[in-house]
Amino acid sequence: MLAFVLSFLPVAISIRAHSCRSSPKFNRSAEPHLSLLCEKHLAVESDSFVVVSGSDSAPLSDSGHLPTDVRPLRYEVEVITDLNQLTFKGVVTIRLDVLKATYVLTFHSSGLQVGFRKLLASHDGHTQEVSIRKVTTDVRKELMTLHLSDELHASRSHAELVLDFGNELANGQGGYGRVKWEDGREEYYAFTQLAVVQHGTSEDYTRVKDIAQNKSSASTRIAALRALGASSDLELANQTWEYIMANTLGQDLAYLVIGLKENRKTRKFLARKFKENYDELAG
Structure with missing residues (x-):
């Protein structure tokens, strides 16, 4: 379903998870605070993470690796899981460091329904909201690109991107999935995992x-x-x-x-x- 790839730099992630099941077994909240290091072939297998980068000139390689003009600094993720409908939805706020001026933001997404909320850009102490001109996707490379109305400036610049996301719980081991079990009646629980996988070069x-x-x-x-x-x-x-x-x-x-x-x-x-x-x- 999803394996969002994080930047190869220290990234702080705050997660708040909610369950929409009435059973007390599933009504649990958690706010773990994690610091993760991943990139390229070091991937986080989870539906809850987005990686953002941007470039007008540097094309993405056939491998789908992202350019490094923009790097994520912090993620704040809220996920609401509905175990009756076997779906989830959430909001992610991503704090970005702009290393090189760009008109685009690109991130990995596989089968996820993504909605744009807002983008705030701060430069030299001034903050403004930036609109999105259009959104393009590359299904084969599992990429989504936001084309911006204004340029994100480099040097002493940060941005904050807020996205909605949602989908069905995956019926398998990847991404954010569901597992069926029986305890007098058929039940489901949701799961995901953070796992280091192979890195190559x-x-x-x-x-x-x-x-x-x-x-x-x-x-x-x-x-x-x-x-x-x-x-x-x-x-x-x-x-x-x-x-x-x-x-x-x-x-x-x-x-x-x-x-x-x-x-x-x-x-x-x-x-x-x-x-x-x-x-x-x-x-």
Whole structure:
């Protein structure tokens, strides 16, 4: 259904979830505050997240990767789930950092019904509302582009985009889905998951490692370390091992180990390395 891809930079996400089921089993609210690090082949499998970028001149690659003229800084997501109708709807407010002037905002969306609410642009202390001239979509690449009436300026500029979204709960493992169970009668519950998946290129890997090595928020570093442990390529997994041996990681080593479970291929390789070098690591 959806796998919105987040920027490869620290992003703060606030989620408020509601259930529209009358049963007390399903009437629950949660407001977790998460800091996530994902991009390209590091994807968040969830219906609740949008990634925005913009460019008038730089075309999107065939892979569907977004340009980096605009990056998301913060997401505030409210989701209302109707377990009687097996649908959901919500509102997302996205705080954006404008790195390069642009007339467009592009984000990933697969099968989601999206409605534009407003776009506020702030530059040099002045804020104005920007309207949308038109909306275009690329179904094959799962992209939606907002074409703006006014340019978003770079340098000391931020923007805030508010979107409505909704759809049916997916009948499968991807996106925001539903699961059927019986307890005297047929019932449903809704689920989604945040999961690190395969990342491929050495450039992606290097950027993840840079974030793991440099000072950043604790949760961002943890996400980066887990991603290093989950590398799907044996050559990159070997680089992870060299990184482990070259650094005194302490508690951070545990987060790398947690990442091993994300990929069987590298899990066997790195588990063998840990076993062979246990004494050196323990010392």
